[in-house]
Amino acid sequence: MSTALVWFRRDLRIADNPALCAAVAAGHTPIPVYIHAPHEEQPWEPGAATRWWLHHSLLALAADLKALGSGLVLCRGDTALELDRLIEQTGACAVYWNRMYDPALVRRDASIKEGLRGRGIEAHSHAAHLIAEPWEIKNGSGEPYRVFTPFWRKLKTCLPLPEPLPAPTSLTPHEVSGVELDSLELLPRIDWDQGFYGAWSPGSEAAREQLDEFAIGALENYAQGRDRPDRPGTSRLSPALHFGEISPRQVADRLLRKASLAQRELAEPYLRELGWRDFGHHLLYHFPHTTEQPLQSSFADFPWAEVDPAQLSAWQRGRTGIPIVDAGMRQLWATGWMHNRVRMIVASFLTKNLRYHWLHGARWFWDTLVDADLAANTQGWQWTAGSGADAAPYFRIFNPITQGERFDPLGSYVRKYVPELAHLPAEHIHQPWSVGGVRGYPKPILDLKHSREAALAAYSELRKGI
DNA sequence: TGAAATGTTGGGGCG
DNA sequence: ACGCCCCAACATTTC
Numbered sequence A: 001m002s003t004a005l006v007w008f009r010r011d012l013r014i015a016d017n018p019a020l021c022a023a024v025a026a027g028h029t030p031i032p033v034y035i036h037a038p039h040e041e042q043p044w045e046p047g048a049a050t051r052w053w054l055h056h057s058l059l060a061l062a063a064d065l066k067a068l069g070s071g072l073v074l075c076r077g078d079t080a081l082e083l084d085r086l087i088e089q090t091g092a093c094a095v096y097w098n099r100m101y102d103p104a105l106v107r108r109d110a111s112i113k114e115g116l117r118g119r120g121i122e123a124h125s126h127a128a129h130l131i132a133e134p135w136e137i138k139n140g141s142g143e144p145y146r147v148f149t150p151f152w153r154k155l156k157t158c159l160p161l162p163e164p165l166p167a168p169t170s171l172t173p174h175e176v177s178g179v180e181l182d183s184l185e186l187l188p189r190i191d192w193d194q195g196f197y198g199a200w201s202p203g204s205e206a207a208r209e210q211l212d213e214f215a216i217g218a219l220e221n222y223a224q225g226r227d228r229p230d231r232p233g234t235s236r237l238s239p240a241l242h243f244g245e246i247s248p249r250q251v252a253d254r255l256l257r258k259a260s261l262a263q264r265e266l267a268e269p270y271l272r273e274l275g276w277r278d279f280g281h282h283l284l285y286h287f288p289h290t291t292e293q294p295l296q297s298s299f300a301d302f303p304w305a306e307v308d309p310a311q312l313s314a315w316q317r318g319r320t321g322i323p324i325v326d327a328g329m330r331q332l333w334a335t336g337w338m339h340n341r342v343r344m345i346v347a348s349f350l351t352k353n354l355r356y357h358w359l360h361g362a363r364w365f366w367d368t369l370v371d372a373d374l375a376a377n378t379q380g381w382q383w384t385a386g387s388g389a390d391a392a393p394y395f396r397i398f399n400p401i402t403q404g405e406r407f408d409p410l411g412s413y414v415r416k417y418v419p420e421l422a423h424l425p426a427e428h429i430h431q432p433w434s435v436g437g438v439r440g441y442p443k444p445i446l447d448l449k450h451s452r453e454a455a456l457a458a459y460s461e462l463r464k465g466i
Numbered sequence B: 001t002g003a004a005a006t007g008t009t010g011g012g013g014c015g
Numbered sequence C: 001a002c003g004c005c006c007c008a009a010c011a012t013t014t015c
Helices: A018-025 A048-067 A079-090 A103-118 A148-156 A194-199 A204-216 A218-225 A238-242 A248-256 A261-286 A309-316 A323-335 A340-353 A358-368 A374-385 A400-407 A412-417 A448-465
Strands: A003-008 A029-036 A073-076 A094-098 A122-126
Touching: A003 A018, A003 A079, A018 A029, A018 A094, A018 A122, A029 A048, A029 A079, A048 A204, A048 A238, A048 A358, A073 A079, A079 A103, A103 A122, A148 A261, A194 A323, A204 A218, A204 A238, A204 A248, A218 A261, A248 A261, A261 A374, A309 A323, A309 A340, A323 A340, A323 A358, A323 A400, A323 A412, A340 A358, A340 A374, A340 A400, A340 A448, A358 A374
Parallel strands: A003 A029, A003 A094, A029 A073, A094 A122
Antiparallel strands: none
C-alpha cells in the first residue's frame, strides 16, 4: 500500500478536510504531519496568543486522529527540508494539503509544490478555508473587487455550498514519530494565559458545540445582538475558523441545511460576516502589499502622529481613561479576544484620536488576539484607518462615550473589565469625570473633542491632495 | 459598521 | 383665543 503525507496547517480538523479525504480516497496510507516553521511567515510570525491556541488545537487534533487509529507527526524546522526527510523516511509518493493565502505562505507553498513535482512526488493542494477561492471571484471586467457589497452579491451565488465531507471512519496506523508538542515552545514562559483557559476550548469538537449553541441561541437576534459587547450575541468562532478547526462550509451547512425561508433570512447577517472574512482573503491575495502599505496609495504620505510610547502603552494596557476603550483593551489582554464592536472603537481611537499609524494597532492585535489572522487584521485596520477597501470615510470618527452608552447601556461590559469603575451607576460609568473621576483610574489621556478636530483637519488635508 | 452642527416641526406654557 | 417663545424630537447637512 502506498503512503502519502497529509500536511496539516490551518485545517486542524478531520471532518470536511479535503486534503485528508483525497489522500484516503486515493488509497494511500495517510501520515498526518504538522510542521512548525514560524520563521517562514516573517514578518508576520504567529503571535503569542495564537501560539497558545495552536498548542491546544494541535493537542485536540492529535487526539481526534488517535481515535481514528493514526497519530499526528509533529516536526519543526524548515518545511521543505522536513517534508523531504519524511518522504525519504516513509517512502511517501504524494503530499496533500489545504491552501493558505498569506503572501509569504503562498510563495513558500508554490516553491514546495514545484520542488516536489520536480522530483516526481505528487503534490495536491485543496480548497478548504473559504467560501470561494480568491481568484474565483471577479467583477465584470475580470478585476478583483475593492468594494464589499458587490463582492458579497457575487459570493452569495456560491451558496449553498456542497455538503461538508464526512470524517474518515478510520485511518491506517503508521510507525512514524515526531517531536514532542512541548518542544515547539508554543506556550508562554510566564503565565499570562490564565484567563484564556476559562474563556476558550480549542479544537474541532468544541467549535462544533459552540456553533450549535450559537445557532440555537444568539443567531435569531444576531443582527442587533452582535453589536452588544455586554451580551453573548456573537459566535466567537473566529479562532476556530482561523485554524480551520471548523470550515465555513460546515458553518453554512449547519445554518442553512433544512432551514426554512425565515431561518435563512435570520442567518444572512451572520453569513455576511463570513463574507467579510472571504473579502479579507480576497484583498490579501490580490493586493499582498497591503499587510504594510495602504491599499489606497493616496495614504502613502498621510501625516500620522509621532508615537509617544507612554500614550501607546496606555492604549495597549487599557489605561487611556476612556472606559469602553480600556474595557476592550483589557478584555483583549485577559482573554485574547475582543468583541468586534469594541475593536472598531479602540481602532478608531488609535488611528483617529491618537492619529497613530494603523500598523501600531495591527501589530498589537497580532500578538494578543487568539484569532489573529493576517487577512482579517490587515483588512480591519486599513478599513478603520480609511486607507483600505470600502473603508470608513475619513470623517467617520467614533465617539467612544456615545458608543459606550449606546452599546453597553448598563455599563456591565465596562464593569467586568474595569473593576475600578464597577461602583459607578450606568449614567456615569462611560464618563467617570462627570462625577469628579475615580481614584486609581486615569484621567483621559487626550481631549476627545480636540483630537477629533485635529484628525478631521489632517484627513481633509489628505483629501485636498487627491 | 458616525458624530456634530444645523434646520424644521409641533406641542405646551405663558402673557 | 391667540401669538409668541421655548425646546425636545426628529430630519438634514456637513465634516
